[in-house]
Amino acid sequence: MFTKTGNSFLAPEHYADRIGTALRNELGSTHQASKTLMRWTNANERTVKNWLAGASGPRGEHLVALVRHSDAVLVAFLMMANRQHALTTIELPRLRQKLQSAIDGIDAYLDENIRP
Structure with missing residues (x-):
């Protein structure tokens, strides 16, 4: 049997801060953000406010x-x-869409400005 010793890999305050920062960056820190989080998670208002503030992290x-x-x-x-x-998998569809938009823009420019 092993005893529980040593440090965890990520301190709880760092976890809470990083999740809180991500939530604030995406939703802001308004009452509407709290409502959205409550709807997404079925958590109570005090809990989601603590997440947004980075005081505690979701479990x-x-x-x-x-x-x-x-x-x-x-x-x-x-x-x-x-x-x-693993982030590459998330970003690929967005990157493809941006590239397609750039190609469409180039094609439109070339069609209007360069006539054979």
């Missing part, structure tokens, strides 16, 4: 619900888990 099923609804929380979670390579 268990609340974290799963946040990741389901928030790309920012998913990114923060993957970064904390040192799984940056």
